[in-house]
Amino acid sequence: MKTRLSSVLLLLLILGSSLVLRASRYDYKTQDRDAILAPATAQHWTGTDDLGRDRAVRVAAALLIGLTGAGLAAALTTAIAAAFGLLAAFSRPSSGSALMFLSEMFLSLPWFFLLMMVRSQLPLTASPAETAVATFLILAGLGWPACARAIYRGALELRSAEWMIQGRMCGLRTGQLIRRHLLPHLRFLLLPQFLVCMPAFLVAEANLGALGLGVGEPLPSWGSLLLELDNSALLARSGWVYLPIALLVLVLLILESFSAEEHINV
């Protein structure tokens, strides 16, 4: 019931954002210099920001970019984690332990600072779209170790399951066994990992953006939109400044409810 409500809400947010982008006469980057911090009007439904850009369009674009980027990054990180976890589980015990030790080492790194370091090494001329892709790729590249550990444990248990032994006796190769039998059984681990990663990546992007290291301007992102909250002079001038944080919290709650529901089901 709760999941259904969350799904409907998320779908409404996605549809609403797409509709705003299609219906608005403004794009996310055009500055209307005669309408700086304008209040909500028929032209600008939720007013404009401090550069005269339409806030509704920018928030809608940030929502879609965030969900798409975080979704793809979460899928990628889950895939990397699955590959690493399975490789460790199906290697010789000593190699498996070594691989897991490697992932533990990776996990112990101060990942947020690592993230900032890697992100700051991007070429200065990277376009906003390239910075968006790079940001989410970096998140995917750094987010897999904990997930890999869980998959390794799950795969180790399943490796000695009766149906696996039977599969091996029937002549199935390891690759076939994993693809046909193991992965479907690991779904109960992979899906929660995906659902946990998604909100974490959204928030991580917002943090990077707030530090000026996220998606490049003028492409909107949660990070760049939340930066407005750092200026109390702006807060006093327009209540619509709170719209991005309100929507981000709503999206995070929806995504969290998905992962919580999945945990309960497990």
Added chain:
Amino acid sequence: MYKYLRLNLALAGMAAVLASFAEGQSAPRLPGEIAWAIHSDPKTFDPAKVDEQASEMVRYLTGGVLLRINRKTQELEPQLAESYHVSQQGTEIEFRLRSGLRFSDGSALTSGDVAWSLERILAPSTGSVVADEFLLPAQVRVETPDRVSVRIHLSKRVIGVEKIFDQIAIEPANRPSEGRVTSGPFTVTDYKRGQYLRMSRNAYYWQRDSAGRQLPYASGIRLDVQNNREQEISLFEHGQYDLIDGLPADFFSLLERRSPESVHDLGASLNTEQLWFNQSLAAPLPEYERAWFRNRSFRVAVSEAIHRADLVRIAYDGHATPAYSFISPANRLWYNTRLIVTRESSTDADRLLSESGFHRSGNQLFDFAGHAVKFSIVTNAGNPARQRMAALIQQDLGALGMQVMIVALDFPALIERLMHKQDYEACLLGLSDTEPDPSSMMNLWLSSSPNHQWNPSEKTPETDWEAEIDRQMQLQASSASQQARKTSVDRVQQIVADQEPFIYLVYPNVLEAISPRLTGVEPSIMAPALVWNIERIRPGESSGKAEGR
């Protein structure tokens, strides 16, 4: 567990952004005390080793000086020195001290203390930045003919040598005390790193008001170390601070609505905000990009396309002045009023670019070899006005077909790129100019200087116009005639306006907030803008909230 750890870490970062809304706390105010915020801890209390703003403020408040520049009239006034005389050749300066001068511990201040303080500044082991202003500090000799006379011999004329003494605090000979024993209006009494610095009045300070009352009026000063502007403003509104020096434009408008009588826009400051392209041959840039940046027409076209009025109105909420020269109109003595400047016009910019071999294809500009004109502008993170300017310029240049990326870096990373790696294409930054005399800008304009930012440390000037700037700057630095100096500086301003190595954007206005409980504050455009006459500022009764709200 992992999920919550990651989310908590991430949310903790977000909380840091939101934390700025929390109301700050400050140390309790003592009776008769004036309080305001400095934005970092002083690096040193030793007045001879000052090289940053917070330490400079402490030196100003505690250090007694021979001569002081009146920040209002911009003229020199005798302080510990009763009188002074500069020889015709400009190589000898003689001071006569006031009689009965004392340090804050009651000991007598004599010419021996002055000589010791000067020699300490000049000694290479001290590492004083002030010493360099004597040009050849090692060859400066100090004599003390008697207890109240000090004679200084220079090996070479130094233009405006008297002004250097505004920065030299006189300390007790052989007893450097880091601000505890001073000849200025206040002495340091308490310092808690990262929290506050407390000073109390010097009971032996030499100055009296016209009624014969000993100055300073205030019993003490508390400087809170506070780098959060929002908290600073909140504490000002709650009457915990008496002053805010250098109010950001956004907050000026906010405070203006709540307490119009406490904010003051003093007009254009001496500071500039500018954009420049990296023209250095040592920069790791493709040759075709360097060729754009070294092309005068390209730079002028960029300048013509930028709508400075929009920068003023949108980025600074109207509290700035469009800029076309490195000298602000606030610097009345040196500003070139007959300067011929770039006319803002996208059409002219388009024409200039096409005459230089650039062409448009759709929305993209290409050079004659077919390279898309695409570059990044680096600036520092955490300066909303500057970031807004960058975004406005991005759109202005987009209208010419230039694809501009904005990159906001933290300050150390930015300085590393600018000064060491020279790994950037264009930069948007500001320069603070505390000294109106153009001699203080030598390190910026001489082509051999490492601070000649568009092309640092040239062995010989790479262009004729840079050679001419070098020549004119040397002329103004060595000429004894004010008229000749002005002519040279006017010429440099015109060359810079023609060549646009720096594309000047705005002069941010001097924005200040002063509590109505203070009397005697005379805001100035020169630092320290609000407290330059600190000894004559009188605190009124303290209250919980800012009066007059």
